[in-house]
Structures are given as structure tokens and as C-alpha cells.
Amino acid sequence: MEPIKNITTAETSNSQTEFTPLSNRRGVGGEALLSPSDITLWHDLLAASRHIVITCHRGPDGDAIGSTTALASWLRRRLPEAVIHIVAPTIFPDFLKWVPGAEDILIYEGHEDEVRPIVEAADLIILCDHGELKRMWTLGDVVRDHPTPRIMIDHHLDPEPGIADLVISHPDLSSTCEVLLRIILQLEDGLVSGVAANPLPLLTHSEAVSLYTGMMTDTGAFTYASTRPEIFELISILLRYGIDKDKIYRNVFFTYSPNRMKLMGYMLYVKLDVWKKAHTSLMTLTNAERRRFGALNGDTEGLVNLPLQILGMKLSIFLREDTEHPCIRVSLRSVDDFPCNEMAAEFFGGGGHKNAAGGEVWGTMDEAVALVKKAVQKYMTLLKSPLPSSPKGEGN
Numbered sequence: 001m002e003p004i005k006n007i008t009t010a011e012t013s014n015s016q017t018e019f020t021p022l023s024n025r026r027g028v029g030g031e032a033l034l035s036p037s038d039i040t041l042w043h044d045l046l047a048a049s050r051h052i053v054i055t056c057h058r059g060p061d062g063d064a065i066g067s068t069t070a071l072a073s074w075l076r077r078r079l080p081e082a083v084i085h086i087v088a089p090t091i092f093p094d095f096l097k098w099v100p101g102a103e104d105i106l107i108y109e110g111h112e113d114e115v116r117p118i119v120e121a122a123d124l125i126i127l128c129d130h131g132e133l134k135r136m137w138t139l140g141d142v143v144r145d146h147p148t149p150r151i152m153i154d155h156h157l158d159p160e161p162g163i164a165d166l167v168i169s170h171p172d173l174s175s176t177c178e179v180l181l182r183i184i185l186q187l188e189d190g191l192v193s194g195v196a197a198n199p200l201p202l203l204t205h206s207e208a209v210s211l212y213t214g215m216m217t218d219t220g221a222f223t224y225a226s227t228r229p230e231i232f233e234l235i236s237i238l239l240r241y242g243i244d245k246d247k248i249y250r251n252v253f254f255t256y257s258p259n260r261m262k263l264m265g266y267m268l269y270v271k272l273d274v275w276k277k278a279h280t281s282l283m284t285l286t287n288a289e290r291r292r293f294g295a296l297n298g299d300t301e302g303l304v305n306l307p308l309q310i311l312g313m314k315l316s317i318f319l320r321e322d323t324e325h326p327c328i329r330v331s332l333r334s335v336d337d338f339p340c341n342e343m344a345a346e347f348f349g350g351g352g353h354k355n356a357a358g359g360e361v362w363g364t365m366d367e368a369v370a371l372v373k374k375a376v377q378k379y380m381t382l383l384k385s386p387l388p389s390s391p392k393g394e395g396n
Contacts, residue, residue: 032186033168033179039187041166045149046075049124052084057130058109058137060092062099062252064129066214067153067176069101070207071128074184077200085118089139090324093298095255099213100206108139109324120146127152129176131159131169155179156351157341171353174225177214181234208241213248220305221249224335224355253302263293267303274307278376278383279314281307284365287321304331314338314383315376319361319368328361328368338382347375 034042046052054072056064068086076084086105096102108115119125119142131154133140143150150164155178157171170179188202203211212235219226239245256264266289273282285300293299304318315338318331330348332340333356340357344350348371350359361368376383 033170033182034186038166038168042151042187045124045151045166046079048149049079050082051122052079052082052124052126053119053122054084054086054126054128055119055136055139055143056088056128057135058089058139060088060090060096061129062096062217063175063177063214064088065092065096065099065102065105066210066212066217067128067180068105069099070177070210070214071126071153071180072104073101073204073207073210077204085122087115087119087139089136091297093301094296095252095298095301096213098251100209108142109137112138116142119143122146123148125150127154127164128180129154129156131156131163131167133160133163153179153183156353158351174228174231175215175218177211177218178231178234181211181215181237185237203238203241205241205243208238208243209248212238212243212245213252216245216248217252218356220356221253225353257296257299259294260296260299263290263295263299264303264306266293268306272307274310274313275376276312278380279312280317280376280383281310281313281315282317282319282369282372283307284369285318285320286365287323290321290323304333308333308335315340317372317376319365319372321365322360326362328363328365330359330361330368330372332357338379343375343379346378347371 052075054068054075056068060068068088072084072086075082086101088105088107090109091107092102092105106115106118108119119139125143125146125148127143127150130136131152133144136143151166151168152159152164153168153176155170155173155176159167159169168179168183173179173182184202215231215235216222219231222231235245267283267285271283271285275281283303285303290300300318300320304316307313307316314335316333320329320331322329330344330350332344332352334340335355337354339354341352341354344352344357344359348359348361350357352358361371
């Protein structure tokens, strides 16, 4: 399938030095994401659809869950005749099950006979928070083989050629939820009062909660990829729908079990390996260790971020045995200019963002550790370079 339109970052670059207040600008965030022809295509694809499936990547995170649930709810209000399902390739963390609409998400892995017919019956598939069908594992094969129109909404680099009829890709934005919110604002002619011409509300409280959750989690609670003023304008819009941002933060980050706390202590005291000259840390976790601590689904989330609190640390690497497949999951986090996504793509068959990326190693933990050492050695020049003496902007 060749893309009809590929909307790229180059077409919509923003300037921090030419900032215009929200009240004087349509669309939020500078130039609009969609051209008039793109909007026409969007409406044509949706108008011809009666069975829509919204999907995301395997191991859904907050941005994947937030964007799919917000989009499903928003579309149901505007297309009451359509049947809309959210299908996730695999299970998602327990700490995201409170997100509005998450209870209706269908899980493909382990339920293939039940869910595959739903996907194959779709006359439109919308891909959220990824730009490669392989990131959906076996569900990606089903989508690839199903000849139906697709829309892609994402913020990762280098979308797969031909992945969708309408590709909306903006790696310069903080999250897929930010991309989606800006699309919604533009489609509703930039209205921020909460009432559109139809006259459906621009957003509901639940949709605003989902969108904020995705933006918050994909920026580490706005500690990276979030220096553009437009992000906080968007947050101010979401706050108008009565969301409790503090409660959302607690729902995501303050839900640890006692076993998770013990596991975290074990990882820091026993498993943390710091390579001072490389400004790098490594932690590993086996399934035997996971069972020892009774770790629940999602209990390992965030562990990779902890070593970055060490003074001078530039890169944190976390290796863990996958619970369902014979592979080692790789998580990478960095600060400042170290390119996690390049290391992930070169050594671990993955990708992501500059400061947050991941991949897999199909082998043993020892083999994965050896590959990590090889990767660190390859990037040693960047890792050994001194950290900036003061914070700097992202220059978006």
C-alpha cells in the first residue's frame, strides 16, 4: 500500500523564537498539522467507514493507551453509526487499567481466534503511537494482510514506507497524544471553548484525561522532550475539562505494591552496575528474580530511569527476560544529547526517541550483556564527553 499523503515534520517545523500566544493563533503549536487536502482525505476515510479498529504497538505504554482511548471516544461521539474497537497486540501494565476506556481494549495475543475476525472485518484501521507494523508482532501480520485503508498517527522517526494511506508523523512533538490533540483542535477549527459548531463538545473529561496521561508519561512527567511552550498551552486546554493532573500522576506513579518496592531496592543494591568512565549503568532482571519478588505486570516500569539520578550519568540500560517470549527486552534512557534511538536501532533491532528507546535481543541474558558492552564501546566517545554545564533547550 503506497501512502497517499505523508505529512512530515519538515512541513510543520515550529519556532520557539517566533512564539504567538494561543489566543491569536489557530490550531495551537504554530503551523497546522493538516493541509486542507489532508483534512478532506481524513473525512473521506472516516465517512466511508462503519467498522473502525484502532491499534497500537506491543507492550502498550501510557501514550499508546492514552491516544487509542481518547481517539476511540472522540470518534464514537462523531460517528455514532460506526462500530469502533481498540485492539492492543499484547497486555498493558496494570497501572494503566484505570485510564478511561481501557477496560474495553481487546488483547490480541492469547485471544487470536476471538479478535482476528474483528480486525479482518474493519473497513478502516488507525495505527497509533508507532510507525512500523512489526512493532505489533503477530497482529501486524494480520493488519498487513488485510487490504483496508489505514491512517497512522505517530511521533516516532522514519515511518515504514506504505504503512498507511494517510501518514501523520511528527517526531518533533512530545507524544502521539500531543499530535492527536493538535489534530482534534485543527479539525474543530482551533476551538478551545469546549463547544464546537456541531455542537458536540470539543473534548470530554475522559478524553482529556487520556490525552494528558499520554503526554505526561511519554515525557517522564514533563522532564524531557517538553520544553516547547505549546505543550503547556495544550495542558492548559486539557485543564479546562476538569482533569486532576495531580491525581493522574498518582494513578500512574504512586501505585506500587510492596513487592515492587522490594524489587526496586534489590535492583539498586544488588543488580546496579555502574561504569563510571562511560557514564553508563546496567541492570538486568531474570524471570526467576521476577517470580522471587512476586512482580506484577508493570512492576518493572520506571526502573530504567532510576540510575539517571546519579550525578554525571548519561545512559541507563535495563535488560529483562520477556515473560512470554524467548528474548531479552532492552530499555534505554539517556540525558541531554546521547542518542538512545540510534543505539537501539544499531544493536537491538529497535528504536524510539533520542532519550528513550528500546529493542530486543533474541538470545540469553549473557549474550545480551555482551552486546550491551559492545554497544557502549562503540558509543564511548559520546558517552565520555562532558555533560553540559547548564540546561539547554531542545531547539524545536
